[in-house]
Amino acid sequence: MSDLHVYKASAGSGKTTCLTESYLELMASGNASGNYNFEHRHILAVTFTNKATEEMKSRIIQLLAKVANGEKTLPYLDSKRAKEMLRSVLHDYSRFKISTIDRFFQQVIRAFVRELGINSNYAVELDHDQVIEDAVDEIILSLDQPNNKDVLDWLLSMAQEKIDAGKNWKVRDDLINFGKEIFKEDYLKYGSLITNINTIKNYKNKIYVIKKDRSSTIINAAKDLKEKIGSADLLLTDFKNASRGPLCVLDKFSAGEIVGLSDTFLNLPNDPNNFYTKNSPQKVIDASDWLCDDVANFIDIYNENIIEYNSAEAIYRFLPSLGVLHHIDEVVKTMQKEANSLLISDSVKLLNTIVEDNDAPFVYEKVGTIIKHYLLDEFQDTSAMQWNNFKPLIAESLGNGQENLVVGDVKQSIYRFRNSDWKILGNQLESVDFKNQIKSHTLSTNYRSDAQIVSFNNDFFQYAVNALQDKYNDQLREDLVGIVSDDVLRKSYSDVLQNTKKDADSGYVEIRLLEEKNVEDWRILAINNLFNSISELLEKKYNYGDITILVRTKKEAAQVAQSLLENNIPVVSDEALQISSSLEVCLIVSVIKRSINPNDDLNKLYIEHLCKEINVVQAEEELAADMPLYEFVEKIIDNYGLRSHKNAVVYIQAFQDLLLEYVSKQSSDANRFVEWWEQTGISKSLTTGDAGNAVTIMTLHKSKGLSFNVVIMPFCTWKLDDNSGVNTKIMWCKTSRPFDGIDYVPVKYLSTLSKTIFAEDYYKELMNNYMDNINLMYVAFTRPIKALICFSMNPKKDSFNNVGDLLRKYINSPNLSEFVSSDETSAKFIQGELKPKESDVTKPLDEGSEDIYITHTDISRFGLRKKSDSSEQNIMGIILHGIMEKIIKSEDLNSVVQEMQRLGLVSADEAKQITEKLDPYINNPAVKTWFDGSYKILNERTIITANAENYRPDRIMIGKDEIIVVDYKFGEKKDSHFSQVSTYMSLLKLMGYKNVSGYIYYQNDLEIVTVS
Structure with a gap:
């Protein structure tokens, strides 16, 4: 029996290199018999993103090519065998099993479609939010049907409770938010079993009785105590601290409100002096003796009932929603079946049934291959159900004497909201699942960050983990000590210390603590400091492209982006630049609204305002009954002249893309689209x-x-723990007497759960939250190579609620005083020196070349060309065209060709032949400016038309006053070449570009043909 190798890879420790070399070692060991072909078919490497899979494939091929060319040596692989392995992978690339976890699961499911009772041509649905919205809308629209009476009753109950609480009665948003629970693994394990409506109804009545009984007992006891005080001719305000005194809480209880008891109130019975001052009247002093006993008695009654009251309150909150949740689940399944689609989240559960009901050899037989070895990347992000799917397959592999490998880092587990469970890697794997088969390895050298950053992180996270663990232990209820672990953080960060091979004085860390009266003013101050930091970096010869701003939320990203853009600082962000931030897009949506409701005066005023803001003349148009929505939007764009708004074009195009996707998947109904948009x-x-x-x-x-x-x-x-009322986190907790009747119930994560039967669950979740948020800090602090700069608050009063408090407590440590400078309102910690940048790692687009990155498509085109039936001339044309895709400037030619040769995609002779053909082609004096950096270059960029047709020019060159489109041709002239370029030119003009010219550039005779 072989080992399951577990690599604990801290940030920047060479995880991908480890995986790459491990893969090759397994591949080489499988070829020991001399059969070099197709061993890659029997190794499955799994990670979580498409980008990661492509990177791993590329790394494996690059390393094989280096060994094959003699550039690198590996103890288990010689040059000859590396060449054979490289050839087998490239010629059998479709079976090169580097896959995302979802793609592998889909592969298995498609092999079992008959057994699972689903159609073989199903589509995978990724938009869970839209699915839930559609299901809730379907439920609301069908409430008048007789078979939905139970659902109607639940919704009316929910609406009434919202009205009683002084909230808006509409329940749609509540249903959508709670309905998302059906995609969580806890619901799949527990909630999906609750299907009987009558069971929920009876349970709700039972919980209500418990809640009412416990609250009545507490309230009556408070009233009795208050009345006794009154019968002694005393008011609650007569006692110590008057209206702010602890006894005044009895007024709240007497009014029917159940609240917590302060420490001051709980301390009252300990000493009669707690009730009066030296100026109190004698009757107050006389009452203090019997009050000690009576208050103590009230506290006993309170403590005897509050746990069950809080528990009943927590359970009761979601019972009406629970009554609808199963119905939402059923409607979603029905809609998916009708649409012949499968939710991506269902894949895990379906595969679970496959693996549970069949042994591994049968699964392999159905899939059509035998997997000997598994390599699981980012293992800390694996969910419990995903692991349950892999576990029997890995057990089978180990039982057959094969090696397997998992790589992960508990400290980088930040996707728990996607069901990931770091505890599998942290504890379960070694102590439960494969107890005697684990071989642990720790990668402890950081190859990414400079030395001072590594040193700071080593010290800070040791301090932070201990401080946070102590904070947690101080909060832990005494009766749960020993039941709930009190050293989780320390164990999880036991491997946090890293070595570095960088120069000892390299790297820079700066922490600024800034003081302001309120949060909004503080954010403005932080952004002003951000500008200062960017200016300082530019003075040190860093480019804008070297700087990355990390934030916690998309809202923060948008705030920062807006501020930078207003100050003419270029920004790139997939998260900050919201399409709706464009006033032109807002105008389009508002005009659609006007076509739906012409009498909306507020919308009319908004349109007038937008027209003034973006300087356009207001147009009048109505949505014709027979006009598709997409065409109507095109009409709006033309009528308002929005194509000429260059700064808005990219936003408008993105809006049209969203609209096109919506119309193709949903409907062309304007009203529904506006609802979806909002x-x-x-x-x-x-x-x-x-x-x-x-x-x-x-x-x-x-x-x-x-x-x-x-x-x-x-x-x-950001907060270390968000247990406020705004938070919507749901936990599925096991019940106990007297709350039996339903085994697991959904409860909202709030601090009041610490005084319920769910206290153990609460404290475990509290630790999970602490872990989530310190892990976010760890991920952020380990991203930089050269410099880390952070801003946080400098509060007047000591606190320990957010990650900034951890930073403040750390830099205020006595042993760090030499690194800190401060004044009355701010403090600055500096470790290392911000040195001038040595070289331009990131170059402006118009000053340098793109990195040479070989993709799957390149490998497919070049690596498999020997199997093609095409002529040698056609093959060479394909290769030349592919290389031109990579070239921005003329000097890029050699590096592109060398990279192709290094990867084994072209031979040395072919590389020489390619260079001889392309060198005069790109250095032709007639096209010198095309390849000297004079233009911004867009190679192989897709243009999508209003009819969803795709066009892909070879090269677009954008100058100050012109735009040039060029198609390369490496064969004979054809009339179709002209119409092709002419189409590109027309499309560019439609997009709002002026002065567009087009050319066909033939390689054979270096002829440049102008297209009009």
Whole structure:
């Protein structure tokens, strides 16, 4: 029996290199018999994103090519075998099993469609939010049907309770938010079993009785105590601290409100002096003796009843919604069946049934391959159900004497809201699942960050983990000590210390604590400091493109982006640049609204305002009954002349893309689209990709796995634990007597749960929240290469509620005084020196070349060309065309060709032949300016028309006053070449570009043909 190798890989420790070399070692060991072909078919490497899978494939091929070419040596692989392995992978690329976890699950499910009772041509549905909205709308529209009476009763109950609480009676948003529970694994395990409406009704009545009984007992006891005080001719305000005194809480109880008891109240019976002062009248002093006993008696009654009252209150809150939840689940399933689609979240559950009901060999037989080895990346992000699907397959592999590997880092687990469970890697894997088969490894060297950043993180996270663990332990209820673990954080961060191979004085860390009276003023101050930091970095020869701003939320990203853009600082962000922030897009939506409701005076005024703001003349048009919505939007754009608004074009195009997607999937109904836009579409952002020399703005969750020269965190203030009423986190908790009747119930995560039967669940969730938020800090602080800059608050009063408090407590440590400078309102911690940048790692778009990145498409085109039936001339044309895709400037030619050769995609002779053909082609004096950096270059960018047709020019060159489109041709002339370029030119003119010219550039005779 072989080992399951567990690599604990801290940030920047070479995880991908480890996976790559492990993959090759497994591949080489499988080829020991001399059969070099197709061993990659029997190794499955799984990660969580398409980008990560492509990176791993590329790394494996690159490393094989280096070994094959003699550039690198590996102890288990010689050059000859590496060449054979590289050839087998490239010629059998479709079976190169580097996959996302979802793609692998889909592959297995499609092999079992008959057994699962689903159609083989099903579509995968990714938009869970839209599915829930559609299901809730379907339920509301069908409430008048006789078979939905129970659902109607539940909704009326929910609406009445909202009215009683002084809230809006509408329940749609509540149903949508709570309905999302059906996608969570806890619901799949517990909630999906609750299907009987009568059971829920009876249970609700039972909980109400318990709640009413316990509250009545507490309220009556409070009234009795208050009456006794009154019978002694005393008022509650007669006692110590008058109206602010602890006894005044009895007024709230007497009015029917159940509240918590303060520590001051709980301390009253300990000493009669707690009731009076030296100036109190004698009757107050006389009453203090019997009050000690009576207050103590009230506290006993309160304590005897409050746990069950709080428990009943927590359960009762969601019982009406629970009555509808199963119905939502059923409607979703029906709608998916009718649409012949499968929710991506259902894949895990379906695969669970497959793996549970069949042994591994049968699964392999159905899938059509035998997997010997599993390599699981980012294991801390694996969910319990995902792991249950892999566990028997890995057990089978180990039982057959095969090696397997998982790589992860508990400290980087930040996706718990997607069902990930770090405890599998943290504890379960080694102590439960494969107890005697684990071989642990720790990757302890940080190859990413400079030395001072590594040193800071080593010290800070040791301090922070201990401080946070102590805070947690202080809160833990005494009766739960020993039941709930009190060293989770310390164990999880036991491997936090890292080594570095960078120069000892390299790297820079700056923490600024800023003081302001309120949060909004503080944010303005933080952004002003952000500008100062950016200016300082530019003075040190850093480019905008070197700087990444990390924030906690999309709202913060939008705030930062707006501020930077207003100050003419270029920005790139997939999350901050919301499509709805464009006034032109707002105008389009408002005109659609006007066509639906011409009498909406407020909307009319808004249209007038928008027209003034963007300087357009208001047009009058109505949505014709027979005009499709997409065409109507085109009409709005033309009537208002919006195509000429260059700064808005990208937003308008993105809006049209969203509209096209909505119309194709949903309907062309304007009313429904506006509803969707205001609920979902309004939060969509531009997908900007790489915009050259611009500041990147990104949320913390998006930054995981990436690295940046400089990281600035302007708002390092998020809460360590959000247990406020605004939070909507739901926990599924096991019940006990007297709350039996339903085994698991949904309760909202609030601090009051610490005084319920769910206290153990509460404290576990509290620890999970602490873990989530310190992990977010860890992920953020380990992204930078050169510099880390953070801003946080400097409160007047000591507190310990957010991540900024951790930073403040750390830099105020006595042993760090030499790193800190401060005044009355601010403090600054500096470790290391912000040195001038040595070289331009990130170059502006018009000053440098793109990185040479070989994609799956490249490999498919070049690596498999030997199997093609095409002529050698056609093959060479394909290769030349593919290389031109990678070229921005003329000097890029050699590096592109060398990269192709290094990866084994072209031979040395072919590389020489390619260079001989393309060198005169791109250095032709007639096209010198095309390849010297004079233009902004867009290679192989897709243009999508209003009819959803795709066009892809070879090269678009954007100058100050012109735009040029070029198609490369490496064969004979054809008439179709002219119409093709002419179409590109027309499309560019429709997009609002002026002075468009087009050319066909033939390689054979270096002829440049002008297209009119």
